[in-house]
Amino acid sequence: MTDKHPSSGPPAPGSDPRPAADLAPSEVLRPVANLELKAAALLLFSLLLIVGSGLYLLYARGAFEPTQTLILTADDSEGVVVGMDMTFSGFPIGRVRRIELADEGNARIIVDVPRKDAHWLRESSVFTLVRGIVGGTNIRAYTGMLTDTPLQDGAVRPVLRGDATAEIPQLMASARELLTNLNAITAQDAALGGSLANVQALTARLNGPGGVLSVLMGNDADARKIVATLERTNALLARLDGMVAKADRQVFGGDGPAAKDALVPEVRATVAQLNGLLADTRSSLQKVDAVLVEAQAIGANAREATTDLGALRAEVESNLRKVESLVNEINRKWPFARDTELKLP
Numbered sequence: 001m002t003d004k005h006p007s008s009g010p011p012a013p014g015s016d017p018r019p020a021a022d023l024a025p026s027e028v029l030r031p032v033a034n035l036e037l038k039a040a041a042l043l044l045f046s047l048l049l050i051v052g053s054g055l056y057l058l059y060a061r062g063a064f065e066p067t068q069t070l071i072l073t074a075d076d077s078e079g080v081v082v083g084m085d086m087t088f089s090g091f092p093i094g095r096v097r098r099i100e101l102a103d104e105g106n107a108r109i110i111v112d113v114p115r116k117d118a119h120w121l122r123e124s125s126v127f128t129l130v131r132g133i134v135g136g137t138n139i140r141a142y143t144g145m146l147t148d149t150p151l152q153d154g155a156v157r158p159v160l161r162g163d164a165t166a167e168i169p170q171l172m173a174s175a176r177e178l179l180t181n182l183n184a185i186t187a188q189d190a191a192l193g194g195s196l197a198n199v200q201a202l203t204a205r206l207n208g209p210g211g212v213l214s215v216l217m218g219n220d221a222d223a224r225k226i227v228a229t230l231e232r233t234n235a236l237l238a239r240l241d242g243m244v245a246k247a248d249r250q251v252f253g254g255d256g257p258a259a260k261d262a263l264v265p266e267v268r269a270t271v272a273q274l275n276g277l278l279a280d281t282r283s284s285l286q287k288v289d290a291v292l293v294e295a296q297a298i299g300a301n302a303r304e305a306t307t308d309l310g311a312l313r314a315e316v317e318s319n320l321r322k323v324e325s326l327v328n329e330i331n332r333k334w335p336f337a338r339d340t341e342l343k344l345p
Contacts, residue, residue, distance in 0.1 A: 061095075067112040068153040070094065072127055072139070074161055077107035079137030080129070086111050086139040093117035093141065109139070109159070122148035127159045133168070 032038075058064065070086075077099055085092035094113040102108045113121065122143050131137040139159070151157075185192050206212060216223075 066115045068115060068118050070111040070113050070121070070151070071154065071156045072109040072111060072129075072159040073102065073106045073156060074109065074129055074159045075106060076161065077109060079131050080107075080109055080139070084137070084139060086113070086127075086141060088117075088120050088141045088143070093120055094139075096139070111139070119150060120146075121151040122146065123151060124148045125151060125157070127157055128162060129159045130162045 074080075080096060080099060082096055082099060084096040086094035086096070094111045094117070096109055097112045098110040100108045100110070120143060121141060122145060124145055125141055125143045128140045128142070129137060130140060184190060187193070
């Protein structure tokens with residue numbers, strides 16, 4: 001008797017050795033058509049997806065964008081890594097492609113700058129390498145004159161380095177020195193303690209009986225002298241006030257009996273009398289002025305008469321000279337001539 005379900009061969013590895021009739025319907029595996037072709041297509045699609053993603057990442061990072069090269073030289077390239085951005089006004093305009101050591105011992109930082117962003121870099125641009133206390137190192141570009149000549153491809157520029165962490169040792173040394181000074185100031189035998197003790201003693205003296213005067217004068221005796229002097233000064237001022245009041249009553253008077261002995265009314269009466277005398281003197285002077293006017297007129301007439309007398313005198317003198325010349329002429333003639341010779345005995 002033959003088997004109803006003859007076996008075509010040994011069971012495949014990993015398959016159920018039971019006959020197919022004994023298996024459940026969900027356990028029966030259906031053959032997949034073109035399984036190898038579909039698997040190959042899936043692998044090809046995955047490969048294309050990976051390649052496309054890589055190409056997109058390269059495109060997004062500017063790998064296919066035309067660039068120009070900028071070489072920055074620095075004494076130290078610590079903190080600079082390949083792929084770091086170079087920023088301008090906070091926007092990335094370049095990327096570090098390679099870092100190498102120059103023959104002079106300096107670090108050469110080769111930066112690729114896209115052509116579309118290269119117009120921000122000029123011949124007068126300044127490049128800095130800044131490393132802060134918090135955060136990484138940054139390469140920054142500064143351009144003061146955008147109208148300057150554009151930076152050429154392959155230009156070599158020095159980079160200015162600013163390291164905030166380099167000042168930490170100096171800050172620590174300054175802080176240590178400050179703490180040392182504070183310890184010296186706050187010590188038990190320091191000058192500050194003595195000053196505070198003196199201030200406390202001064203405060204106690206200010207709160208004492210003498211107060212500020214005892215502090216200023218140095219002792220209570222001198223302070224009491226100052227107080228006595230002030231009291232005597234107050235008494236003297238009171239006496240001066242009384243004397244001024246009496247002088248006021250004597251000079252200006254008042255409403256009482258002292259008004260009769262006041263000096264100001266008498267002075268006013270005297271001034272009134274003087275005004276009357278001045279008025280009389282003024283009238284007398286006016287009369288004197290009239291007399292002087294008349295005297296001036298008489299003087300003018302006398303001056304004219306004196307002028308006439310001068311002319312008359314001149315005529316008389318002329319006639320006398322003529323008479324004298326005539327007498328002299330007669331004396332020279334004989335018989336009236338006289339011997340004028342003098343003979344001595």
